[in-house]
Amino acid sequence: MESYPETHLLIRGVEINYLFICKTKLWYFAKGITMEQENEYVDLGKFLHERSYFGEEKEVQIGPIKIDFVKKGDIIEVHEVKKGKSMEKAHEMQALYYIYYLKRHGINAKAVLNYPKLRETKEITLDGREQEVEEAINEVEQIKALSKPPEPVKTKKCKKCAYYELCWV
């Protein structure tokens, strides 16, 4: 296993997620300006670093994603149960980032998105999508390097966003 941390993998899965939801939110979150609701987010890197999990059944909830550390054959499954497809891109990219991350640590993984309401499942593998993940990583890093947050843009998402008051007061 490669040693952790690797600088280019220092970003957290939830940051990839936020990149596809709102860049303002991403900036605040990355700077530690979090809202109560965000505090529960676990960092996969830290999790892998601190615990050995192989051979054990283990679940870890990382933001909206549940990683199921059951070894199925040779592969780890990243499971995600979703209500609808509204945040699909954000969640998909976050899952993809985990797969990418795990691969860098020599672990093969795939993601399964479950839509119980729609009775659908969708499998995600990294095949050929490394570049997409790397681009997202770069973009996250660029936003984190900004001296102030990107201008907020009011969208439907704002209403439910924990940062609503901070952004719009």
Added chain:
Amino acid sequence: MRKKSLTLLSDGKLFRKENTLYFENAQGKRPLAVEGIYDIYIYSHVNITSQALHYLAQKGVAVHFFNHYGYYDGSFYPKESLHSGDLVIKQAQHYLDFEKRLKLAKLFVIGAAKNMERNLARFGAKHKFDELLEELDGCGKITDVMNVEARIRQEYYALWDETLPESFKIVKRTRRPPQNEMNALISFLNSRLYPAILSELYNTQLTPTISYLHEPSERRFSLALDLSEIFKPIIADRIANRLVKQGIIKKEHFRGDLNGVLLNEEGKKTVIKAFNKEMEKSVKHPKLKKNVTKKRLIRLEAYKLIKHLVGVQDYEPLVAWF
């Protein structure tokens, strides 16, 4: 569940048994749902076990203590759970860069003055502090800013006084110890407001020890003092004004003491009740376009400060529209 502030007025014991917090007093033992507690205000003799404090720390609940006279003594402020190294640096930068500090210090005074003007209009003594604010504009030292602030306040008390009933004149604003009823009432309310502001700061990434108008050395949580300039008029003074003008607080709610005039037990209870009720009252926020409680306004002020510090938006102190 919306978390609520818990006020303890009777003597007793606060302890933890397994995963439940209990308050036991003469009436018996009562479990408290810790998940529903935002912060705790203790006015009575309460024994707290260390297990209870550990539990409260774990849940991020601050506990504020008041002395025998009802004045703020200190807080159990759990190890901060929300950290932002970037914000601490920005906060310090705005303190160290004198121009930046002066700007914020003046803004707190402007906000305070505008809210005092707003009160006077409501109390029936319409007045503008234009001249003093102009003077403030030219101040180049924090002590000068403080000085103008003191004069604004003096003028404000004198004008407010004209509207107050004879037996509740402020006359001369005295503190430590207050020498008359109105002073005692205002001090008591300010004493309750300060830790409430502290609780809000605790729930943000702001460091309460770095302040701009007040010297950080003045009091441990001096940023709460800065913010209290804005909120004293719109929360504490308004409650005081209402309580005496509506005759809810009367002469008999006070007692004399070697330490000056003080609220008695009944008086304290009445004022605390009024304070708690006031904090939960909502007003429609013109920018957020939703109802927010008075308590939440303090949090919003903290958010505005954060935005100022990170360079998103210049701080504009809250001027009551209500």
